[in-house]
Amino acid sequence: MTLKLYAHPFSSYCQKALTALYENGTPFELRLLSQDNPQVLAEFAALWPIKRFPVLVDGSRTVVEATIIIEYLGLYHPGPKPLLPADPRAALEVRSMDRFFDNYISTPQQKIVYDSLRPEAERDPRAVADARAMLDTSYAWLNNVIAEREWAAGDTFSLADCGAGPFLFYADWTHPIDPAFAHVRAYRQRLLARPSFARAVDEARPYRPLFPLGAPDRD
Numbered sequence: 001m002t003l004k005l006y007a008h009p010f011s012s013y014c015q016k017a018l019t020a021l022y023e024n025g026t027p028f029e030l031r032l033l034s035q036d037n038p039q040v041l042a043e044f045a046a047l048w049p050i051k052r053f054p055v056l057v058d059g060s061r062t063v064v065e066a067t068i069i070i071e072y073l074g075l076y077h078p079g080p081k082p083l084l085p086a087d088p089r090a091a092l093e094v095r096s097m098d099r100f101f102d103n104y105i106s107t108p109q110q111k112i113v114y115d116s117l118r119p120e121a122e123r124d125p126r127a128v129a130d131a132r133a134m135l136d137t138s139y140a141w142l143n144n145v146i147a148e149r150e151w152a153a154g155d156t157f158s159l160a161d162c163g164a165g166p167f168l169f170y171a172d173w174t175h176p177i178d179p180a181f182a183h184v185r186a187y188r189q190r191l192l193a194r195p196s197f198a199r200a201v202d203e204a205r206p207y208r209p210l211f212p213l214g215a216p217d218r219d
């Protein structure tokens with residue numbers, strides 16, 4: 001039974017799941033979420049009324065949330081490169097870093113972008129300022145942590161790096177990482193050089209004009 005991923009290549013959370021799939025060479029069918037594919041959109045809405053993507057379908061099973069999709073793949077469709085350590089104590093550090101990237105890099109980054117899409121009168125400058133402050137705090141914290149590590153949780157590329165790639169990618173476009181955070185910038189470059197994430201970035205290139213704040217001419 002072919003795995004189906006309901007996703008869009010330009011979406012950061014989809015790139016998180018795609019990086020895991022590419023990392024392990026896991027075969028799947030992309031169900032592209034696009035206004036040009038009303039049938040796919042209808043299937044997606046029926047599968048997950050919350051309508052956040054990606055969503056993975058494995059036979060009769062629907063799996064939501066990028067982190068859970070990656071954990072699910074490791075359990076039911078393992079490949080050559082496990083993205084969570086077998087040792088539960090080591091896995092805790094990976095999960096902790098995964099939560100950091102979701103909650104304190106991606107969430108404030110998305111808040112800034114979604115705010116920019118609202119009509120002027122409905123924007124929330126205070127929330128945007130708070131989100132920018134959170135990103136600065138997160139960059140500073142990460143700069144210390146990643147100074148000692150090649151990957152988010154140590155020497156091995158993991159679940160946490162699958163999210164770190166797209167989230168730092170778009171966070172830097174949204175709220176540039178100050179050159180003072182040299183370790184974060186170097187880590188972002190290591191992620192961009194990782195073939196699995198580089199493939200996701202390349203597949204999303206045609207969609208760059210869609211970036212609401214304007215995509216910079218780099219990366």
Ligand SMILES: N[C@@H](CCC(=O)N[C@@H](CS)C(=O)NCC(=O)O)C(=O)O
Nearest residue numbers: 011012013051052053054065066067
């Ligand atoms: N908690 C979800 C978040 C997924 C998410 O926010 N996806 C974005 C695309 S990157 C989305 O669905 N946006 C559509 C919307 O907000 O309506 C996960 O971890 O998968």
